[in-house]
Amino acid sequence: MNEYFISLLHDLDLELSERQWNQFHTYYDLLLEWNAQMNLTSITDQDEVFLKHFYDSLCLLKARPLSDQTLLDVGSGAGFPSVPLKIMFPALRVTIIDALQKRIRFLETLVDRLDIDVELIHGRAEEHPRKNHYDLVTARAVAALPVLSELCVPFVRPGGSFLAMKGPNYQDEIKLMKHGLDLMNAELKGVLEYEVGDYARSIIMVRKIAPSSGKYPRKFSKIKSKPL
Numbered sequence: 001m002n003e004y005f006i007s008l009l010h011d012l013d014l015e016l017s018e019r020q021w022n023q024f025h026t027y028y029d030l031l032l033e034w035n036a037q038m039n040l041t042s043i044t045d046q047d048e049v050f051l052k053h054f055y056d057s058l059c060l061l062k063a064r065p066l067s068d069q070t071l072l073d074v075g076s077g078a079g080f081p082s083v084p085l086k087i088m089f090p091a092l093r094v095t096i097i098d099a100l101q102k103r104i105r106f107l108e109t110l111v112d113r114l115d116i117d118v119e120l121i122h123g124r125a126e127e128h129p130r131k132n133h134y135d136l137v138t139a140r141a142v143a144a145l146p147v148l149s150e151l152c153v154p155f156v157r158p159g160g161s162f163l164a165m166k167g168p169n170y171q172d173e174i175k176l177m178k179h180g181l182d183l184m185n186a187e188l189k190g191v192l193e194y195e196v197g198d199y200a201r202s203i204i205m206v207r208k209i210a211p212s213s214g215k216y217p218r219k220f221s222k223i224k225s226k227p228l
């Protein structure tokens with residue numbers, strides 16, 4: 001996989017330094033060590049983790065170039081997609097919010113071992129005060145788009161983007177999300193389809209046009225029972 005991973009990164013115009021190479025290996029080792037005690041990932045084979053977690057996270061680059069933007073990763077779990085992105089783009093200013101305390105504990109140890117600077121917040125996105133607005137808000141495998149967009153879009157600054165990383169079956173969810181985007185002053189910019197090995201993947205790209213009303217996001221029970 002080492003060679004294959006490097007060649008995939010070349011296709012994204014990325015070159016790994018020795019430090020980044022070591023960081024990915026440290027990440028893999030720690031993921032496996034903690035996974036023995038808590039559920040962080042069902043994928044444990046090294047080649048598969050490098051492909052389906054690390055490379056897939058970096059595929060966000062297909063949607064837009066990255067440098068020193070502010071990025072909020074909602075429901076990052078074991079750090080996807082934001083930690084691989086932070087490894088490759090050290091100037092990126094990453095904040096992670098996750099509802100599960102034990103995942104945040106894993107991430108605290110991870111960022112310490114990787115020697116990277118990431119802000120970690122334990123909490124639910126819809127309950128977190130929206131004091132900061134971000135250039136980019138990402139979410140991978142967190143919820144269906146009509147729910148996810150209400151959790152994420154209010155955190156995007158006008159002109160910024162919400163990028164949802166999904167599988168191949170997004171069409172119905174997109175239809176159901178559009179009205180909510182209007183209400184929150186955002187618009188669908190497009191969908192990018194790509195492949196990771198044999199798996200069809202997609203990135204749903206949403207642009208924020210103007211600030212969202214302070215009434216969004218609503219309480220989770222409302223978001224779930226009556227998506228916008």
Ligand code: SAM
Binds near residue numbers: 076081099139142
């Ligand atoms: N993004 C990671 C990935 O691609 O592997 C993790 C996906 S995991 C299936 C979903 C994560 O979202 C969990 O860690 C969960 O705690 C978190 N989550 C779900 N709803 C959330 C919410 N409303 N606010 C913050 N985190 C949430």
